[in-house]
Amino acid sequence: xxxxxxxxxxxxxxxxxxxxxxxxxxxxxxxxxxxxxxxxxxxxxxxxxxxxxxxxxxxxxxxxxxxxxxxxxxxxxxxxxxxxxxxxxxxxxxxxxxxxxxxxxxxxxxxxxxxxxxxxxxxxxxxxxxxxxxxxxxxxxxxxxxxxxxxxxxxxxxxxxxxxxxxxxxxxxxxxxxxxxxxxxxxxxxxxxxxxxxxxxxxxxxxxxxxxxxxxxxxxxxxxxxxxxxxxxxxxxxxxxxxxxxxxxxxxxxxxxxxxxxxxxxxxxxxxxxxxxxxxxxxxxxxxxxxxx
Amino acid sequence: xxxxxxxxxxxxxxxxxxxxxxxxxxxxxxxxxxxxxxxxxxxxxxxxxxxxxxxxxxxxxxxxxxxxxxxxxxxxxxxxxxxxxxxxxxxxxxxxxxxxxxxxxxxxxxxxxxxxxxxxxxxxxxxxxxxxxxxxxxxxxxxxxxxxxxxxxxxxxxxxxxxxxxxxxxxxxxxxxxxxxxxxxxxxxxxxxxxxxxxxxxxxxxxxxxxxxxxxxxxxxxxxxxxxxxxxxxxxxxxxxxxxxxxxxxxxxxxxxxxxxxxxxxxxxxxxxxxxxxxxxxxxxxxxxxxxxxxxxxxxxxxxxxxxxxxxxxxxxxxxxxxxxxxxxxxxxxxxxxxxxxxxxxxxxxxxxxxxxxxxxxxxxxxxxxxxxxxxxxxxxxxxxxxxxxxxxxxxxxxxxxxxxxxxxxxxxxxxxxxxxxxxxxxxxxxxxx
Numbered sequence: 001x002x003x004x005x006x007x008x009x010x011x012x013x014x015x016x017x018x019x020x021x022x023x024x025x026x027x028x029x030x031x032x033x034x035x036x037x038x039x040x041x042x043x044x045x046x047x048x049x050x051x052x053x054x055x056x057x058x059x060x061x062x063x064x065x066x067x068x069x070x071x072x073x074x075x076x077x078x079x080x081x082x083x084x085x086x087x088x089x090x091x092x093x094x095x096x097x098x099x100x101x102x103x104x105x106x107x108x109x110x111x112x113x114x115x116x117x118x119x120x121x122x123x124x125x126x127x128x129x130x131x132x133x134x135x136x137x138x139x140x141x142x143x144x145x146x147x148x149x150x151x152x153x154x155x156x157x158x159x160x161x162x163x164x165x166x167x168x169x170x171x172x173x174x175x176x177x178x179x180x181x182x183x184x185x186x187x188x189x190x191x192x193x194x195x196x197x198x199x200x201x202x203x204x205x206x207x208x209x210x211x212x213x214x215x216x217x218x219x220x221x222x223x224x225x226x227x228x229x230x231x232x233x234x235x236x237x238x239x240x241x242x243x244x245x246x247x248x249x250x251x252x253x254x255x256x257x258x259x260x261x262x263x264x265x266x267x268x269x270x271x272x273x274x275x276x277x278x279x280x281x282x283x284x285x286x287x288x289x290x291x292x293x
Numbered sequence: 294x295x296x297x298x299x300x301x302x303x304x305x306x307x308x309x310x311x312x313x314x315x316x317x318x319x320x321x322x323x324x325x326x327x328x329x330x331x332x333x334x335x336x337x338x339x340x341x342x343x344x345x346x347x348x349x350x351x352x353x354x355x356x357x358x359x360x361x362x363x364x365x366x367x368x369x370x371x372x373x374x375x376x377x378x379x380x381x382x383x384x385x386x387x388x389x390x391x392x393x394x395x396x397x398x399x400x401x402x403x404x405x406x407x408x409x410x411x412x413x414x415x416x417x418x419x420x421x422x423x424x425x426x427x428x429x430x431x432x433x434x435x436x437x438x439x440x441x442x443x444x445x446x447x448x449x450x451x452x453x454x455x456x457x458x459x460x461x462x463x464x465x466x467x468x469x470x471x472x473x474x475x476x477x478x479x480x481x482x483x484x485x486x487x488x489x490x491x492x493x494x495x496x497x498x499x500x501x502x503x504x505x506x507x508x509x510x511x512x513x514x515x516x517x518x519x520x521x522x523x524x525x526x527x528x529x530x531x532x533x534x535x536x537x538x539x540x541x542x543x544x545x546x547x548x549x550x551x552x553x554x555x556x557x558x559x560x561x562x563x564x565x566x567x568x569x570x571x572x573x574x575x576x577x578x579x580x581x582x583x584x585x586x587x588x589x590x591x592x593x594x595x596x597x598x599x600x601x602x603x604x605x606x607x608x609x610x611x612x613x614x615x616x617x618x619x620x621x622x623x624x625x626x627x628x629x630x631x632x633x634x635x636x637x638x639x640x641x642x643x644x645x646x647x648x649x650x651x652x653x654x655x656x657x658x659x660x661x662x663x664x665x666x667x668x669x670x671x672x673x674x675x676x677x678x679x680x681x682x683x684x685x686x687x688x689x690x691x692x693x694x695x696x697x698x699x700x701x702x703x704x705x706x707x708x709x710x711x712x713x714x715x716x717x718x719x720x721x722x723x724x725x726x727x
Binding site for chain 1: 358386518519524544550
């Protein structure tokens with residue numbers, strides 16, 4: 001294949017990765033930014049989204065798009081609910097102590113993963129895409145659904161940005177992030193904000209998983225890679241910075257796509273990890289983060 | 294990051310040296326509790342204990358489940374027929390997480406804690422390679438059902454045996470003539486970037502060369518990869534056959550993306566069913582495989598010429614004519630491999646009887662008795678077909694099936710002969726001390 005089309009393919013693949021990564025990492029970043037909780041179980045909420053998407057879409061007969069749309073709405077809601085319950089039962093009782101919550105979320109990771117193995121099983125199961133249109137380029141064919149993931153992710157990111165910056169809920173969240181004690185003094189129910197943010201973070205991961213599952217499959221171990229990549233993205237972009245997260249996700253996604261097409265996937269991972277190390281050494285708050293007060 | 298509530302302050306949780314010592318003492322007490330040694334004095338009537346190193350979790354979990362079912366069915370049949378040397382067989386399962394490190398620990402646990410007679414049942418090659426040294430050190434016969442060439446390469450040790458399933462090198466050599474004659478002469482290989490894939494990488498090119506065909510590109514894919522489109526540009530345009538061996542959960546994606554990439558103008562496809570074990574061949578996205586060919590150790594779908602013993606085996610294990618669990622058509626089996634569990638257990642039975650096996654002190658005799666075996670006739674104990682066994686390289690050789698995907702099922706179109714897959718031994722385990 002010639003260089004031009006080869007690069008196009010690499011860029012398309014990279015953009016799909018970026019789109020999913022941006023949503024997942026945004027959830028992680030939001031939870032850390034507002035709650036100062038490093039949610040190690042984030043990848044498992046991603047996995048739950050995919051597994052639920054499979055369950056919902058197989059329960060609904062008829063055109064695959066119906067099942068998929070139902071999954072797109074219901075799966076994140078259910079995952080959000082699970083996250084809400086676990087936040088109330090576990091994190092709030094630890095008073096969001098940073099070290100304790102890391103250990104607690106590691107525990108949640110294993111509990112969720114093993115429950116998925118017990119009730120869903122070890123198989124990788126496919127979800128039918130809502131439509132299967134194959135875009136025929138002169139050099140190769142490409143999945144139309146994959147392009148729609150990029151569009152859907154962009155819409156969702158804009159919606160999140162709108163909520164955070166233009167609504168009262170967003171204002172309350174930002175106030176809590178800025179200074180939770182002062183926010184509380186001004187009558188903001190900080191613990192309810194925390195619960196809501198934790199649920200929202202999990203829902204973002206779940207929605208990313210629902211989008212990716214028709215081209216990947218639901219599997220009980222699928223949460224590990226997104227977790228790792230999300231951490232990379234969040235560290236590079238700056239914890240708690242929405243803009244930084246999106247920019248870093250696009251950068252990591254594209255570089256992963258292009259480097260792994262032209263060189264090797266291992267090299268892409270090496271470079272991403274090296275970048276994390278560099279950022280941690282020279283700009284610990286991340287490219288777009290503000291230094292902690 | 295402060296520890297405001299003192300969760301990590303040991304002095305506050307009351308963990309003193311005294312309580313720690315108490316805990317240690319209690320743990321040690323448990324380890325020597327009577328339950329662990331109950332049978333040591335009554336060996337003659339006690340069950341023969343088979344430690345089953347199972348991939349219950351991790352990427353091999355679907356295989357693990359079916360290996361467990363096949364093992365349970367075979368053990369039931371053996372026990373109903375009087376057990377081994379008049380003693381019942383008991384299977385003790387430990388999960389290895391499809392992880393080499395844990396695999397070695399599990400072997401150690403079988404040797405020191407459960408005190409099993411043998412360890413058995415591992416599939417994934419990296420787990421076998423990781424566990425083999427532990428088995429050799431404990432002088433524990435380790436009967437694997439792995440398909441990899443690592444046992445026959447004689448690079449492991451004298452305690453590792455594979456008497457129930459043919460190794461990859463032999464399979465490839467047996468099928469290469471068919472591939473060259475029927476699929477095409479210019480082959481691109483796509484394989485996972487670990488031990489099992491390397492067997493294919495190393496042995497396919499010479500096997501095809503001998504048939505006047507050639508491998509024109511080899512593409513290694515990391516086992517954790519979840520998206521494959523980015524590798525497809527590496528497939529040369531003149532490729533006539535794509536030879537694919539993928540394992541792990543991402544295989545459906547692989548096929549689907551290959552379909553999107555090529556559309557209807559695809560090269561021939563030849564694959565190892567390992568890619569699609571435990572996966573319904575009629576899953577959405579797999580239409581692309583229609584008309585392609587697969588290796589199968591034992592056919593998943595019931596074939597018109599199935600022998601009576603094959604039918605009996607399928608009924609005993611509990612799979613229907615489509616190779617799925619009886620009563621649950623969505624629960625597709627790993628039929629191409631799991632027959633190896635059934636046959637391996639019968640080889641263990643035969644070898645234990647030949648050796649007059651009494652207990653762990655006879656483990657070396659058991660290895661020698663297994664090495665002395667040469668042939669397994671087709672029958673209820675070997676339903677997949679006849680096999681020969683080479684005691685020097687601890688490896689059996691059987692027939693292979695090539696199946697075509699047509700009409701939503703796999704139909705066997707070619708069966709190889711045992712001779713097709715024989716090769717010069719690369720070494721001799723029997724020269725190693727026991």
